[in-house]
Amino acid sequence: MNKLFISPSPHVYEDTTVKRLMFDVVIAMLPALAFSIYFFGMGAIIVTLTAVVSCLAFEWLIQKFILKQQPTISDGSALVTGILLAFNVPTNLPIGIIIIGSLVAIGVGKMSFGGLGNNPFNPALVGRVFLLISFPVQMTSWPVPTGFSNSYTDAVTGATPLGIMKEGIGAGKAVSELMAEIPSHMELFYGHMGGSMGEIAAVALLIGFAYLLIRKVITWHIPVIVIGTIAIFTGILWMVNPESNADPMFHLLTGGVMLGAIFMATDYVTSPMSVKGMWIYGIGIGVITVLIRVFGAYPEGVSFAILIMNAFVPLINAYIKPKRFGEVQNG
Amino acid sequence: MLKTFPKGGVHPEEGKYSANSPIETLPLPKTVYIPIAQHIGAPSKPMVAKGDKVKVGDKIAESLGFVSANIHSSVSGTVAKIEDILDSTGYKRPCIVIDVEGDDWNENIDRSADLKKEIGLSDKEIIQRINESGIVGLGGATFPSHVKLSVPDGKKIDVLIINGVECEPYLTSDHRLMLEKAEEMLVGIQILMKALGVNLAMIGIENNKPDAINHLKELVQNYPGIEVHPLKVQYPQGGEKQLIKALINREVPSGGLPLNVGAVVHNVGTAYAVYEAIQKNKPLFERVVTVTGKSVKKPSNFIVRVGTPVSNLIEAAGGLPEDTGKIINGGPMMGKAINSLEVPVVKGTSGILIMPEDISSRKKQSTCIRCAKCVSVCPQGLEPYLLAKLAKLEKFDKLEAGGVMDCIECGSCAYTCPAGLPLLDYIRLGKARVSKIIRSRKQ
Numbered sequence: 222m223n224k225l226f227i228s229p230s231p232h233v234y235e236d237t238t239v240k241r242l243m244f245d246v247v248i249a250m251l252p253a254l255a256f257s258i259y260f261f262g263m264g265a266i267i268v269t270l271t272a273v274v275s276c277l278a279f280e281w282l283i284q285k286f287i288l289k290q291q292p293t294i295s296d297g298s299a300l301v302t303g304i305l306l307a308f309n310v311p312t313n314l315p316i317g318i319i320i321i322g323s324l325v326a327i328g329v330g331k332m333s334f335g336g337l338g339n340n341p342f343n344p345a346l347v348g349r350v351f352l353l354i355s356f357p358v359q360m361t362s363w364p365v366p367t368g369f370s371n372s373y374t375d376a377v378t379g380a381t382p383l384g385i386m387k388e389g390i391g392a393g394k395a396v397s398e399l400m401a402e403i404p405s406h407m408e409l410f411y412g413h414m415g416g417s418m419g420e421i422a423a424v425a426l427l428i429g430f431a432y433l434l435i436r437k438v439i440t441w442h443i444p445v446i447v448i449g450t451i452a453i454f455t456g457i458l459w460m461v462n463p464e465s466n467a468d469p470m471f472h473l474l475t476g477g478v479m480l481g482a483i484f485m486a487t488d489y490v491t492s493p494m495s496v497k498g499m500w501i502y503g504i505g506i507g508v509i510t511v512l513i514r515v516f517g518a519y520p521e522g523v524s525f526a527i528l529i530m531n532a533f534v535p536l537i538n539a540y541i542k543p544k545r546f547g548e549v550q551n552g
Numbered sequence: 553m554l555k556t557f558p559k560g561g562v563h564p565e566e567g568k569y570s571a572n573s574p575i576e577t578l579p580l581p582k583t584v585y586i587p588i589a590q591h592i593g594a595p596s597k598p599m600v601a602k603g604d605k606v607k608v609g610d611k612i613a614e615s616l617g618f619v620s621a622n623i624h625s626s627v628s629g630t631v632a633k634i635e636d637i638l639d640s641t642g643y644k645r646p647c648i649v650i651d652v653e654g655d656d657w658n659e660n661i662d663r664s665a666d667l668k669k670e671i672g673l674s675d676k677e678i679i680q681r682i683n684e685s686g687i688v689g690l691g692g693a694t695f696p697s698h699v700k701l702s703v704p705d706g707k708k709i710d711v712l713i714i715n716g717v718e719c720e721p722y723l724t725s726d727h728r729l730m731l732e733k734a735e736e737m738l739v740g741i742q743i744l745m746k747a748l749g750v751n752l753a754m755i756g757i758e759n760n761k762p763d764a765i766n767h768l769k770e771l772v773q774n775y776p777g778i779e780v781h782p783l784k785v786q787y788p789q790g791g792e793k794q795l796i797k798a799l800i801n802r803e804v805p806s807g808g809l810p811l812n813v814g815a816v817v818h819n820v821g822t823a824y825a826v827y828e829a830i831q832k833n834k835p836l837f838e839r840v841v842t843v844t845g846k847s848v849k850k851p852s853n854f855i856v857r858v859g860t861p862v863s864n865l866i867e868a869a870g871g872l873p874e875d876t877g878k879i880i881n882g883g884p885m886m887g888k889a890i891n892s893l894e895v896p897v898v899k900g901t902s903g904i905l906i907m908p909e910d911i912s913s914r915k916k917q918s919t920c921i922r923c924a925k926c927v928s929v930c931p932q933g934l935e936p937y938l939l940a941k942l943a944k945l946e947k948f949d950k951l952e953a954g955g956v957m958d959c960i961e962c963g964s965c966a967y968t969c970p971a972g973l974p975l976l977d978y979i980r981l982g983k984a985r986v987s988k989i990i991r992s993r994k995q
Contacts, residue, residue, distance in 0.1 A: 226912040227642075227891050227979055231963030232905075233564050233721065233884040234915045237970040296971040302586065338919040341995065441929070494924040494935060545560060545795060545933040545955050547806035 239337075242489075243297030243405050245438045250484065255310065256412050256422035260366035262310060264312030264373045265418050269304060271316050275323035276303035283332045290336075295450035298337045304327055305345035308419020308480060310352065310525065313364045322348040341342055342359050342531045343488045353524070363415035381415045382475045387466055387520035395464045400471075408446045409474035419480055426479040439487045442499040447482035450507025458515060466515065478510070479525035491531045498534075498541040505530040554759055556784035557794040560931035562964045562979065564787060564885065566760060570724045570844045570851035575732055577855045578868055584627050584859030585637050585647040585896040586612065591655060592695045593619035596835040598648055604631045609658035609835055612648055615683070619698045621899075622686035623648075627836035628656035636883045640881040640888055650859070661834045667735050668831040671743055674912035678830060682979050685829035686836045687898075691715055691726075691790065691823030692882055692961050694900035697826070700816055701747045707811050712745055712753040713799055716768075716791040717783065718822040719881025723903040725840040726820050728853045730757070738768075740827030745777060748816055753778045754799050754965040757821070758785045787885060788962035792817045793922060794931050806958050821902075841897055845906030847873035863893035865904055868966035874896040877912025880905040885963045908988050909919035915972030931956060932958045940975040943946055943982025946988055951982045957990070959983060 259266040284292040290410045294300075312321065319386040326348025334340040353360045363384075364376035370493050374376055380388070389399040404413050412422025419427075433439045458466040471480065477485075486492060486506055493502050506526045513522025583886050589595035596613035601658055606612060606625040613623040629652045642703040651914060659662060673681060683698035699715050705710050718726040729737065739870040755772075759782045772778045784800055793804045795817060803815040810817050818826075821839065828834040836857050849870025862879070866872050872893070880887040881901055926936035932953050942951040959979055966976040 225876070225889070225891050226909075228914060229889075229980065230880075230882075230887055230909065230961075231885045231967045232878065232880055232887065232889065233911070233967065234972065235562070235968050237563075237925075237968070238915070238972070239918050239970050242921075242970055293918075298921075336919070338921045343562060351967065356712045368702075377949075386623055391901075489921045489923040494922065494927050494937070496928075543930075543933045543935065545806065545958060546797075546931065547808065547958065548804050548933070 229434050235539075240296050242438055243301055244483070245423060245433065246301050246438045246533060247297065247304065249438070250419070250431045252425035252428045253308065253419045253422060254304070255424040259369060260421060261376070262370040262372065263369075263417065264364060264376055267316070267373055268310060268312050268314055268319060268418055269307040272307035272323055273300060274306070275320045276300070276306065276327050279327040280332065281323055283328060284331070288332065288336070293337070296337065299327060302331065302344045305419075306348045307483060308484075309345060309349040309365050309417050309477070310360065310552055312418045313362065313374045313378065314359055315374055317353060320357055321421040321476065322352045325351040329545070331361040331430065332519055338490055340490055341535065342429060342528055343491050346528050347389070350524055364529055365422065366413055368397035372394045379415050381520065382409065383469070383520040386471070388464055396467055397464065406470050406474060410470070414475065417480075418478065419517045420477045420484060421481045423474050426483050430483045433483070442496060443487045443492060443503050444482040444526045446500055446503025449476065449505045450504045451478055451511055454511040455515075458511075472511070472514070476514075476521040477523035481506070481527055484504055484529050486530075491534060493534055495538070495541055497543065498537040501541060502530050502534065505533065554784040555798050556786045557789060557798040557931060558792055559933055560964060561786040561788065562967055563966070564721045564967060566619065566785070567722045567844075567846070568724050568727070568760070569722070569846075569848070571727055572852075573724075573852045574729070574852045575728050575840055575855055578857070578865060580627060580635035580652055580857065581860045581864045582652055583721065584650050584652065584857060585861065586623060586649045586650065586859035587637070587639050587645050587862050587896065587898055588613045588623060589645050590694060590898040590900065591621045592693065593617065593621070595749050596623050596645070596828060598634055598646070600631045600648060602631055602633050604649060606654050607658045609661050611835070615686075619696055619699055620685060620706050621688050621916055622835070624686055624835040624837045625650060626651045629653040633913070638892050638895060640890050640898065640901070642888070642891065645842070647859075657659050660843065661830040667739070669956070670874070671739075671740055671746055673830060675747045675749060680830045681830055682747070682826060685825075687822060687825050687829055687892065688836070688899050689819055689898065690825060690839060690902070691819035692886070692902050693873065693901050697818065697822055699836060700745070700818065703748065703811060703816075707815055707992060709748050709811060709816055709948040710752065710814045711800060712741070712748055712750050712754055712816050713795060713810075713817045714741055714820055714823055715795055715817055716755050716757040716764065717789055718761070719785075719787045719790040720887070720902075720906050721787075721886055722841065722844050723842050723883045724844070725842045725902050726764050727761050727764055727854055729824055729840055730761070730820055731767055733761055734771050736827045737820055738771060738778060739831065740825070741778055741824035742775060743826050744818055744828050745822060746917050751777050755780045756783050756789070756799050757781070757796050760785045761894045788931055788960065788961055788964065791931065791960050791962060792915055793960065806955070813968040836899060838897060839897075841900070841925060842903035843903055843906075844867040845873070845908070847875050847908050848906050849873070858899060859896045861894045861896055862904055864870065864894065865897065866906065871883060873906060873908070875908040875910070876906055876910030878907040880907065885967065907932060914974070916975060918972050920972045920973060923970060924969065925968045929968045931962060932960060934959060936975045936979060938974065939982060941980040948982065952986045952989070956983050
């Protein structure tokens with residue numbers, strides 16, 4: 222007989238690992254990636270590959286030469302960050318800018334805080350917002366979804382539905398008038414609109430959501446709360462004045478709502494630990510998004526909303542505790 | 553919808569390989585090693601000395617204090633020595649070692665197999681006899697049963713809950729008992745009801761034992777006041793607090809006992825032992841033990857005399873598999889890994905689980921990604937990631953405020969952690985230190 226192994230209980234474990242969870246997220250993003258390639262063509266492929274390769278490379282280099290750790294890029298988290306960063310930029314973004322975004326995402330957003338598990342902000346969004354502020358022109362010239370093409374930085378560009386809406390309302394046009402310039406809700410659902418690479422097709426993102434739920438990677442709370450809050454808030458505004466506010470469906474199907482709610486607000490590291498905390502966090506993201514969209518300077522506010530609420534997560538975790546068993550005194 | 557407890561929980565692979573193996577009587581060992589500390593509370597005081605002759609059922613160690621239990625000889629023969637032997641806790645503890653000679657039972661024990669339904673004793677006498685018979689909770693916690701039945705003045709108990717959940721994977725000793733000794737068990741439940749003065753007993757059984765549920769449902773028609781409740785399969789439903797919540801939706805307050813909410817919980821094995829003690833005058837010296845595992849040739853359920861070395865059980869179940877990596881006294885979620893085959897079976901041994909080498913070692917560790925899975929599975933509503941971290945940092949005041957003493961050590965957090973972190977190890981260490989601090993504060 223060999224030596225017996227001794228350890229305290231429990232003696233069995235679920236076969237889930239961090240790596241499996243990360244690769245499940247990658248799988249869940251594949252439908253959205255496929256839709257992007259279908260609508261934008263080569264640009265989508267180049268942007269994704271650049272972001273993924275540079276994120277992995279920066280993580281490896283930083284761990285190996287600066288932190289002098291055993292590199293852990295095989296855990297899949299840098300891969301997720303790379304794909305999410307690509308999803309958050311237009312598909313005509315020059316390679317150099319993407320690489321800068323990756324460096325900020327991984328270097329500043331993640332590794333400077335100690336790597337996976339320690340970063341307060343979603344790394345991909347740190348990269349995205351950095352680029353948005355540093356390269357506002359390149360970050361807001363949106364290729365028109367023409368169907369697969371070989372164009373990359375030379376793609377024909379146009380405004381996003383949110384941009385049209387923001388500018389139109391600002392110029393005093395009525396919403397009903399502006400709606401004629403915007404694709405129908407059904408087209409928006411399938412992703413036939415300008416926008417960041419991965420955010421366009423709500424249908425693909427919802428398929429990914431279903432996969433994440435089935436695989437128990439995430440719970441329904443954050444996505445449903447964020448989407449619900451935006452729907453209710455914009456619904457109220459729309460009912461009060463339908464000529465100066467777009468309908469809730471328009472808000473849900475455009476911009477980064479689906480991508481943000483399903484894939485970025487749910488980032489384990491930067492979202493609350495308790496269900497009660499998830500409610501506060503989700504409602505916060507929804508409210509801030511609508512405030513920025515309707516009253517702010519930018520047409521879109523999902524990224525900012527998530528980053529702002531990320532900052533509150535440590536506070537939420539410290540003060541919002543799950544209800545303990547036996548807390549209510551029955552006796 | 554089936555009832556269950558509302559918060560947390562996990563569902564590990566059930567692995568109930570021995571569910572269809574009828575209970576067999578294990579042949580007598582040559583020597584038994586009967587520890588004097590088999591229960592929660594004060595160890596008993598040996599009443600025999602080297603060279604003494606004992607019969608099966610003779611009292612050989614007496615209870616010291618209220619929370620303690622008598623111990624009876626499980627065999628007949630000669631006391632060889634009283635010596636420190638390695639037991640399942642991993643420590644050497646005093647054991648009464650008896651060389652077995654024949655199988656000569658104490659003449660007060662009724663060895664007939666007839667079912668005796670008439671309950672002759674009064675409530676006080678029942679509790680007295682249970683105390684005398686050395687009965688402890690057979691679900692594994694081994695808390696002396698008479699203590700649970702002695703309800704303090706001013707407390708009112710209105711329901712007896714019988715734990716037939718057997719939520720630990722692999723184990724089937726309670727399952728087989730419910731199938732094979734159901735009538736005896738039901739009489740035992742009636743005895744417990746009488747002792748507590750309640751008119752209602754609820755048996756909770758997880759739905760993965762439909763044969764036991766149906767069998768008991770049929771039988772309880774003749775036992776007024778006893779109900780059978782199927783429950784959704786969910787670990788740790790066998791935990792007292794979880795079971796009470798699942799069955800009667802009352803929440804035992806933090807730091808409190810089931811009697812704070814008018815309930816008392818006993819295991820089905822305990823109910824059977826109570827039947828034997830009251831109706832047959834037979835003290836507790838044997839119990840049903842499951843011997844199982846993926847590679848075990850003959851997964852079995854045995855009636856085993858207390859003090860029998862584990863090696864005898866494994867031999868009877870087809871021998872130790874080649875690929876053995878770990879042997880667990882109990883189930884895979886809360887059982888203790890043992891490091892010797894000579895560890896004796898005690899009153900609390902519900903099973904011996906033999907795990908193949910490939911699943912014996914722990915999962916590889918990586919960093920916490922704050923996925924909150926530990927928070928969502930904790931049946932006590934705690935934050936295991938935080939408690940583990942606080943314990944690691946030795947922040948004992950925060951640990952206490954974080955509710956570490958409410959942890960029932962079910963292991964769901966460590967089971968589910970994708971990063972393979974030993975959350976429960978840290979929490980246990982922290983809990984031990986915090987309880988020390990609480991004790992010193994009281995002095």
